[in-house]
Amino acid sequence: MLLPSLRHVVVCGCRGAVRGYQFGNRTPLRQWVVRRGQSTVVAEAGSAQTATGTAVPNAATNRIVGRWLVGCSGLVLGAVVLGGVTRLTESGLSMVDWHLVKEMKPPQTQAEWEAEFSKYQQFPEFKIMNHDMTLTEFKFIFYMEWGHRMWGRLVGLAYILPTMYFWKKGYFNRSMKARVLGLCGFVFFQGLLGWYMVKSGLEEKPESYDIPRVSQYRLASHLGSALLLYSASLWTGLTLLLPPNKFPDTKRVLQLRRFAKGTGALVFLTALSGAFVAGLDAGLVYNSFPKMGELWIPDDLLAFSPTLKNIFENPTTVQFDHRILAMSSLAAITGLYLFARKMRLPRRAKIAIGCLTAMAYTQVALGISTLLLYVPTPLAATHQSGSVALLTFAIWVLAELRKIAK
Numbered sequence: 001m002l003l004p005s006l007r008h009v010v011v012c013g014c015r016g017a018v019r020g021y022q023f024g025n026r027t028p029l030r031q032w033v034v035r036r037g038q039s040t041v042v043a044e045a046g047s048a049q050t051a052t053g054t055a056v057p058n059a060a061t062n063r064i065v066g067r068w069l070v071g072c073s074g075l076v077l078g079a080v081v082l083g084g085v086t087r088l089t090e091s092g093l094s095m096v097d098w099h100l101v102k103e104m105k106p107p108q109t110q111a112e113w114e115a116e117f118s119k120y121q122q123f124p125e126f127k128i129m130n131h132d133m134t135l136t137e138f139k140f141i142f143y144m145e146w147g148h149r150m151w152g153r154l155v156g157l158a159y160i161l162p163t164m165y166f167w168k169k170g171y172f173n174r175s176m177k178a179r180v181l182g183l184c185g186f187v188f189f190q191g192l193l194g195w196y197m198v199k200s201g202l203e204e205k206p207e208s209y210d211i212p213r214v215s216q217y218r219l220a221s222h223l224g225s226a227l228l229l230y231s232a233s234l235w236t237g238l239t240l241l242l243p244p245n246k247f248p249d250t251k252r253v254l255q256l257r258r259f260a261k262g263t264g265a266l267v268f269l270t271a272l273s274g275a276f277v278a279g280l281d282a283g284l285v286y287n288s289f290p291k292m293g294e295l296w297i298p299d300d301l302l303a304f305s306p307t308l309k310n311i312f313e314n315p316t317t318v319q320f321d322h323r324i325l326a327m328s329s330l331a332a333i334t335g336l337y338l339f340a341r342k343m344r345l346p347r348r349a350k351i352a353i354g355c356l357t358a359m360a361y362t363q364v365a366l367g368i369s370t371l372l373l374y375v376p377t378p379l380a381a382t383h384q385s386g387s388v389a390l391l392t393f394a395i396w397v398l399a400e401l402r403k404i405a406k
């Protein structure tokens with residue numbers, strides 16, 4: 001006999017699966033599973049009920065949560081693009097302190113602007129690079145950074161407020177609660193990382209007349225954690241929204257799934273290596289393709305000592321690695337496409353793989369153009385956004401190929 005709350009889920013005509021329960025391989029003991037044709041309807045013992053007596057979470061609430069998370073990933077994408085443009089316009093070091101609430105109001109009067117400008121003048125970027133900057137020019141770089149920080153706060157609110165609301169309404173099951181808490185924690189961590197990164201560009205380095213720039217390690221961590229937040233939100237949202245495909249458990253399907261996972265990881269790694277290229281301005285050391293200058297393997301590839309240091313600190317090696325990883329990603333995606341072409345797959349999975357392949361070629365073309373044209377801001381920003389688009393298609397492919405928990 002069905003428990004009352006579970007019966008409600010089934011009887012209330014939830015179309016398709018209640019999909020928030022399929023994460024991980026283990027089904028919590030507290031759950032009852034009922035198979036209805038192709039879909040799996042799951043309810044928890046003693047799950048909450050709405051005012052109309054409907055048990056939650058259910059298919060409808062899962063759809064709401066799914067859309068919210070996909071929307072949140074869109075906001076993260078906006079933050080990544082804005083962050084890239086902020087960096088490329090060299091605006092990121094214009095706000096020299098950090099206050100969660102106070103800085104939300106930008107300077108209003110002439111006196112406030114002058115005070116803000118004179119604070120900026122104490123730091124190396126002004127002293128070494130921008131000593132002839134006017135107040136009007138300062139206002140531009142200030143507003144760029146301010147816009148990025150405000151967007152970050154908007155992202156934070158977009159995660160935290162609905163989390164509180166949905167939690168109270170009982171829209172999350174146990175595993176979902178852990179997930180959204182993790183995502184909210186991640187947003188907070190992302191903000192802290194951002195300030196930690198900016199601080200590295202504000203430090204006075206006596207005896208150094210180099211262009212002040214943030215640490216490439218911190219830039220890669222900041223971008224990498226934004227991409228992780230994006231991927232986790234999108235994945236969770238998509239698995240709630242997309243009905244799972246039914247695959248036969250054949251060897252080829254298992255191989256395809258494994259292949260797709262590896263390819264997704266490679267794309268992620270390539271994007272991360274791009275952050276090192278950006279952080280070291282390594283896009284300006286060799287502006288030719290496919291060779292680096294006259295050579296396939298440049299002779300300053302291992303110029304730094306110890307050797308390991310070259311991987312993250314030598315601009316030549318960092319650019320070389322990014323090229324190799326990018327070409328490996330392209331080869332893997334092309335391989336995935338050819339492998340999948342011979343298989344009978346659901347239409348949506350085929351479309352997702354096709355989109356991933358088309359985007360991979362576009363992204364490589366964008367990268368090469370960025371390099372050959374000496375990193376112009378609009379092209380570099382498009383290349384950066386292209387990496388998120390590529391990641392999006394990779395996650396879509398994985399969501400289409402995912403295994404249904406038994």
Ligand code: HEM
Nearest residue numbers: 084270271274275277278283326329364367368380384387
């Ligand atoms: C799968 C393919 C690729 C992915 C996912 C990818 C990803 C990225 C990412 C995420 C960045 C950092 C952008 C930023 O933070 O502003 C970047 C930078 C860069 N990439 Fe790629 N990339 C790919 C292919 C290529 C290729 C084939 C080239 C050229 C041979 C290239 C050249 C560059 C350059 C020059 C930069 C530095 C741009 C700057 O300073 O803003 N990329 N890439």
